[in-house]
Amino acid sequence: MLTSMALALATGCYTGLGASGDGGTEGAGSGTGSGAETADADSASDDGQEIDQAVLDRVGASGLRRLTAVEYAATVYDLVGVDVDAALLLPEDWRQPFDNDYTTQVVSQALIEGAELLAADVAALVVADIGLREAVVGCTPKSTADAECFRSFITTFGRLALRRPLTAGEVDRYAGLLVEADESDDFYAAVDVGLRMFLQHPEFLYRVELGVAVADVPGVFRLSDHEIATRLAYFLWGSTPSDALLDLADAGELHTTDQIISVASLMFDDPRARARVGRFHALWLGYEQLPHGPTLAAAMQAETQALIDRVLFDDGSPWQDLLRAEETFVGATLAEHYGLPAPADTELSDWVPYGESGRQGLLSHGTFLSAMAKVDDSSPTKRGILVRSRLMCQDIPPPPPEVNVDDVEPPEGTCKEDFYREVHAQGNCAGCHNLVDPIGLGLEHYDHRGVFRTVENDDPTCVISGDGMLDGVPFNGPAELSDLLLDSGTLNGCVTKQIYRFAMGRSELGPLDRAFVSSIVDEVGSDVELDLMELLLRFVSDEAFVLRREEEAE
């Protein structure tokens, strides 16, 4: 059974069939809701197993997380095979830089009505398509009010939509929607209502985690197997747990560390894992939305995704190889844009060597070089901030509000590079700008579109040196910067921290969160080659990953 489930996990297919959830578990409602027990500092147990205090000390707070628009669309597609652009109807998710920070999510009439209209749209699309509705319903009704078939649909689809088996009481209540079939003289009218209901359900729109209270540790709960399945799925796939994943949860086979590692390893084989890792990088490094026309933006994003796919998935190489790559995946147009030789077949994209161009790895991609650009030129300051804050996880304070950061132009006759080196590096400005500007100046040979240049955009008499510095060490260009970063010993810790933020849906990390990150970094090492898949497995196999701590109410 495990093998067949593994195959189903890998394909991520919605089979329409699965274990009957009728009268299965209590579902997510099995938790007590709030830790009212008084603390007993000497012991903490979970299913009779002791939980080490060191584990408890790295269980961060987690709260109700609403599906982002992207997650909603992916979930709906995996559930019913329908493509919807949820972002058209749902309020926008703020990028912090990740789009899933639950602490920024607010509820509004726009959300509720957008979700209702989306649910109606999806239901209509499913019901209107014979193939889709047969797959979703899973049986052919023998009559307009075929109670058995409808009940089966409710049970099966409900389990997938709510990500846990329904209770018998829930099945009975939802099965009552069949009355709509009589009203409309159409079985699928009842299916329509059922779909609308499930897609507006709080346990669909939100990832509800209750778990089971850990004895003697107020506010800490161990997730149920179904909640673990949901955490894994949205972390590694950005979508809902598959039928097979839920089967494992139903069978209690998503409980131990070994079980979780085994399942997560298989989940990496799913194409959704590639897309998810790609999305993580795009949000992290600021290139999810590029300030370019759609053709150029798409080509750049495909280039970076191809590198991620190849290094992390196809070759299983260390994450650091993203910064070391000596060739890139481009079509003829993008190659020309970069000044690189075109692929052999100019009709297709292919890997093209960087040669002596001075480019190397992701830091020379148009995606990275475009991120945080100014309106019509690169900003050495912003690029330096991007490197310091996103790649090195260093806090760079914002400029004082009274400082003009918009449309800063060098005085006439002053070269941009001189202006940055001399003006910013003065007085009260020097402290921050000396941290960031030298980094950005080392990338100035590449404009805000990733195009190589030797002179400044606005003044051809201003020759760009491209000389930069990172913590006192000179460099010139993305290749040398990449090498310095690789030697800096900061990357592993920062990657781990960023993954944590993305996984847990929190931009601001508290002491417990930082403890989780540190424990992993300490174990993995700061200076070693980082196997990202192993890192992700380390994440999900940590005992703290299956625990949650309630937040303090405001």
Add this chain to the structure above:
Amino acid sequence: MVLHKRMQRRSFLRGAAGFTLALPLLESAQVEAAMSPPKRYFIGFAGSSIGFPGFNYDQLVPDATGPGYDVKRALQPLLDLGIRDSVSVVTGMEIPWGDAGNVPPGGRVRKWHATSVAPIISGVRGSSVAGDEAAQGPTSDQVAADVLAQDTVHRALTYRVQAAYYRGSNGDGGARGRISYRDEGGTIVPVDPIVSPRLAYESLFIGFVPPDAVAESLAVLRRRRSAVDLVLEDAQTLLPKLGAADRQRLERHFDELRGLEKRLDQEQPPLEGACELLVHPGDDPAIGGVVENGDTNGYAGGGAYSNEQRRAELLTDLVAMAFTCDLSRVASMMYTMGQCFLNANPLIGLPSDMHELGHFGVGGGQVGLDAMSDCVAWHVSHFGRLVQKLNDTTDLDGSSVLSNSALSLLFEGGWGYDPESEDALSVHSSENMSALIAGNAGGLNPNGGVHVPNIGGHPTQVLNTALKAVGVDQEMGEVSGVVGSLLG
């Protein structure tokens, strides 16, 4: 228009499993002929300044004061629509500024983008925290709704025309895409706007039963109601299982769900007189992609544009009908975001975005000033269209809906000194700000549309004036005072 008390949809049948089914719509309640029309409040916002670099004047402020003012380029739509005499122009205002920690009341920090929005809409000084552009107090639409909304189907309509930010990684505009904030127990919370005209339509006309599709509409309503009923029950069951923080979150969700339930349940006004079911707008216009700055081909090709022209028309029609049918008495419309990168080419025929037009995007001098003025005029045209519609709609007392309304249009900036760049004549300035105010609620605009210089006054005083006119006895945040001559 006929107004009547809201009724709960009655006569539900209980289905076999306890589900409710609605009977056909009942006859409407008795007309309460003695009822006076409600007051309506509208705020529009334009993410644009009104001047151009290097100019010590703009093409909005009339030369003459009082009624019959001369109309310049930016206000030409008022003449075109025949409503100049219904719209007052308040000019010469300013928002004070200060450095972090020293921001004056109702003021903003020195940095320009986009720090004027928060004090305009809330009257509370902007945050001193770098990058925090959110309003620090409730906004006037929410303040108005507290008083005016009563039992209307929609407490307040919150719309935005500009569909996306169109620049860089800030796709949703963040605080630059919102002008509505409410006070939730001392916490100021943003209210998401509805951007999709289709959703706005479906939301506004929730429960409407067109006479030519009664059975079908009732069936849809029934299904919607059944689904929401179950969801509400389950949300209520889930609530006590959650921790305190999550309970707060879900309670908020639950409250909005109950609002939806109530709207599904309420009897809609009869479709008679001026109250009519508008034609469904169909699918929303596609969201345009980014255009690189200076890419005239990109602008000419229609990027950075999601047919905001049509969106503005549709949303304006909805506001007008909402007021007419008494579905809502309060509305906010963010035409464009702070630092607006909306493509101006489809709107005024110039291949640049609205923000760059103010920075020599199509040239300087008179060309640039005209371009900025035409952008302002685009906003004025849509505001004016709402004014016209309400003016042409008969209200309960035989007057027009406009005569029982107060409508304001505020702009993000004026022109003048920019403390950030220290330029003396910049569009990054909250000096020389203007606003429009229309309607006659509570004696507003007793002399019709006039030009009133309010030199040194705060733009939010215009909102105070509108609020007073509709009977809301509250001034906005830290900004006190009204434009007295506009109140009868």
